[in-house]
Amino acid sequence: MAEKAFQDYYREEYSHCYGCGRLNDHGLQIKSYWDGDETVTTFTPKAYHIAIPGYVYGGLIASLIDCHSTGSAAAAAYRAEGRSMDSEPPLRFLTAALHVDYVRPTPLGVALEIRSQIKEIKDRKVIVSSELYAEGEVCARGEVVAVRVPEHLLPSES
Amino acid sequence: MAEKAFQDYYREEYSHCYGCGRLNDHGLQIKSYWDGDETVTTFTPKAYHIAIPGYVYGGLIASLIDCHSTGSAAAAAYRAEGRSMDSEPPLRFLTAALHVDYVRPTPLGVALEIRSQIKEIKDRKVIVSSELYAEGEVCARGEVVAVRVPEHLLPSES
Numbered sequence: 581m582a583e584k585a586f587q588d589y590y591r592e593e594y595s596h597c598y599g600c601g602r603l604n605d606h607g608l609q610i611k612s613y614w615d616g617d618e619t620v621t622t623f624t625p626k627a628y629h630i631a632i633p634g635y636v637y638g639g640l641i642a643s644l645i646d647c648h649s650t651g652s653a654a655a656a657a658y659r660a661e662g663r664s665m666d667s668e669p670p671l672r673f674l675t676a677a678l679h680v681d682y683v684r685p686t687p688l689g690v691a692l693e694i695r696s697q698i699k700e701i702k703d704r705k706v707i708v709s710s711e712l713y714a715e716g717e718v719c720a721r722g723e724v725v726a727v728r729v730p731e732h733l734l735p736s737e738s
Numbered sequence: 739m740a741e742k743a744f745q746d747y748y749r750e751e752y753s754h755c756y757g758c759g760r761l762n763d764h765g766l767q768i769k770s771y772w773d774g775d776e777t778v779t780t781f782t783p784k785a786y787h788i789a790i791p792g793y794v795y796g797g798l799i800a801s802l803i804d805c806h807s808t809g810s811a812a813a814a815a816y817r818a819e820g821r822s823m824d825s826e827p828p829l830r831f832l833t834a835a836l837h838v839d840y841v842r843p844t845p846l847g848v849a850l851e852i853r854s855q856i857k858e859i860k861d862r863k864v865i866v867s868s869e870l871y872a873e874g875e876v877c878a879r880g881e882v883v884a885v886r887v888p889e890h891l892l893p894s895e896s
Contacts, residue, residue, distance in 0.1 A: 598795040606786035626888045628764040637756040639804045643797025675796045
């Protein structure tokens with residue numbers, strides 16, 4: 581896709597996250613985009629993201645759903661305010677609650693796609709619902725309650 | 739602690755898991771133990787396991803709770819059968835559902851401790867409830883529904 585990912589709009593001081601920070605060389609560096617009213621990310625696990633042989637580690641799946649959801653929450657909050665993700669003030673979300681149902685074992689060695697819907701957006705809280713697909717089949721479903729990062733936790737302005 | 743960790747009893751073919759496999763050089767290699775009727779693991783995140791500056795990545799917390807819980811489920815299943823973890827047949831669990839409530843931001847740079855209780859153990863299902871502590875404070879609570887790995891997903895006997 582040609583457009584900029586949600587995470588590419590994050591200011592430098594918020595871009596170190598293990599899951600989605602473009603500046604974290606050890607991390608997953610996921611990239612999330614709008615596709616109509618859904619958000620989407622794709623990720624191909626490494627061979628070492630294994631659970632039992634042939635299947636993806638559930639903690640990685642939880643991590644992907646987590647970061648894609650907080651990114652989606654931020655994107656939805658900007659969209660609700662009718663402004664672009666590089667406008668001020670910045671909106672950044674953390675996970676208050678994460679739930680993942682592992683519907684079937686996720687095969688290792690193929691690209692995974694996560695598609696998410698914004699279920700609720702209210703004040704400082706956004707609820708994001710997701711399905712994770714491998715080879716066209718739903719392997720996991722997730723729900724994240726994301727809350728705006730409180731000001732006192734934000735790094736000082738650069 | 740002097741005793742052997744749950745994960746050190748896993749047979750070689752189950753010991754590649756990113757979260758708890760002793761043979762996964764890229765992984766977290768967590769070690770879980772009994773402490774009375776509770777299970778416990780400790781883990782010190784790396785600097786790159788960051789969310790926003792100063793705090794631990796939520797996906798790592800979910801991963802630690804996930805793997806510690808499936809290990810605890812296995813240990814509880816052996817204990818319920820009155821046999822040691824190196825006896826046959828092997829019991830290994832996967833996560834069916836994972837829930838994490840992030841109670842407060844988890845500080846980065848200190849050891850984390852997860853303490854878990856076996857809430858239910860029935861047939862092929864074990865429910866494990868956990869608290870994650872940093873500096874003596876609860877930072878997250880988790881619940882995992884673990885199910886026995888179906889025979890058709892198990893690697894062939896070595």
